[in-house]
Amino acid sequence: MNYYTIQPPDILKPFVRFFWVLEHELSADxxxxxxxxxxxxxxxxxxHYQASFDEITDDGRQNGGPSGIQFQTDTYRRFITSESFGIFGAYIYPFAVPRFFNIPSSETSNLALDYDTFLGNAGRELEERIMLAPNNLKRAEILTDFLLMRLRHNTPTDDRIITSIRHVIHSKQRRTVGQLADTFNLSTRQFDRRFKEYAGFSPKTYLRLIRLQDAIQQYGSNKSLTQIxxxxGYxxxxxxxxxxxxxxxxxxGFYFSGKAEGTEYRNA
Known part of the structure; x- marks a missing residue:
């Protein structure tokens, strides 16, 4: 399995954390x-520039898991393929959603939409260009140009709330919602409402999601689950x-064992 990341240009780094690639060749085994x-x-x-996945739901397999946008989510999903595959992706801050797509993040949480449904002609053209690109560096270039164009046409966002979300994602400090609201000079009620608009979830839920991601960053370490x-902050x-x-x-215990679905690239 081949997994690697590509850094976006500096002008895009405030909005895109990184581009990523996942490729894998299936075999008889x-x-x-x-x-x-x-x-x-x-x-x-x-x-999905090589092969595609079907989604596995509680009701069984669902045909056609197309390329698309998975917005910030508090749930997990499962997908299956019987072909060797190649996937190119962009990992985007939630507060970039209003800038790129002119829609509050609070209206997109837990949605997964194909490009045609979400972006119409622009989405179809983008997907076609990505699919036909000769390599992943070119795909990163194409997507960079697309996102920069979207930035120029949409209005600036609330800098205080963006800073607070960045703080939650990148700072290892463990703060309560009230402490965060005080830090950014907002009442708890104001902070909760505006944070959800740009992060997609309430501060309380979002803190739980980021705490999970912090724990997963310890994957492959020699630390015990208790230490993690x-x-x-649990x-x-x-x-x-x-x-x-x-x-x-x-x-x-199973997720961190190296045997769970979706963790193979972490073991590479």
Missing amino acids: EPQYVYRSIADGCTEMVF ALEC YDQSHFIHDVKAFTGYHP
């Missing part, structure tokens, strides 16, 4: 591959188990 996407506080633009839980082991199961579908 591995006739199919199941991928599990977990809850995440960021948005992903995904392009404490370092990431009150106790049961709290840690509850959130990991809710957001990944797995007990943390």
Whole structure:
């Protein structure tokens, strides 16, 4: 399995964390591959340039998991393919959604939309150009140009709230919602409403999502699950188990074992 990232140009870094590529060749010993996407506080633009996936739902397999946008989500999804595949994606801050697409993040949470449905002709043209690109560096260039054009045509956003979301994502400080509101000179009610508009979820839920991501960053370390839980701000082991199961579908003992669906690229 081949996974790597591509850094966006500096002008795009305030909005796009990175571009990524996942490629894998199936074989007679591995006739199919199941991928599990977990809850995440960021948005992903995904392009299947080689093969495609079907989504596996509680009701069984669902045909046609097309390229599209998975907005910030507090749930997990499962996908399956029987072909060797190549995927190009962009990992985007949630507060970039209003800038790129002129829609509040609060209206997109947990949505997964194909480009035709969400962007119409512009989405279809973008997807076609990405699919026909000769390599992933060119795909990154095409998507960069598309996103920069969207930035120029949409209005600026609330800098205080953007700063607060960045703080939650990148700072290892563990603060309550009230403390965050005080830091950015807003009442708790104001902060909650405006944060949700740009992050897609209430501050309380978003803090849980980021705490999960912080824990997952410890994947492959030699730390015990207890150490990971404490370092990431979980009150106790049961709290840690509850959130990991809710957001990944797995007990943390299994998720961090290296055997869970969707973790293979972390083992590469």
